[in-house]
Amino acid sequence: MEDSCAVSEAVRSGSVPRSELDVCLRPIGSPLPSLAIVSGWTDAYEKMLSDTRLWIRAGNGSIRKVFLLKWSKTPLHEVGCDLEVYEWDKSTKRERFSQHEVGSVF
16 A cells, blocks of 8 residues: 655744644645644744744645644643644635644643
């Protein structure tokens, strides 16, 4: 069976922002992913949101969805995660916020 999708992963060292995705699913032969995942702690939310919008707009429809995972830590050192889903809106040719899920504390 032939692979139809490549998985790419980028690991951040420290808090240095960069314009690479944390994880993405890219169809073989396509220069852009169809699904991207941007992930980070709550204090980096504005940068992650900016990166999410940049990827959606730069994809011009090729990047269908971006999952933004926002991690937080409670005073009891438990970890929670919020998921925001953004997608390309063909009619407006802009990114569109489509879903928000509040995650459990781990």
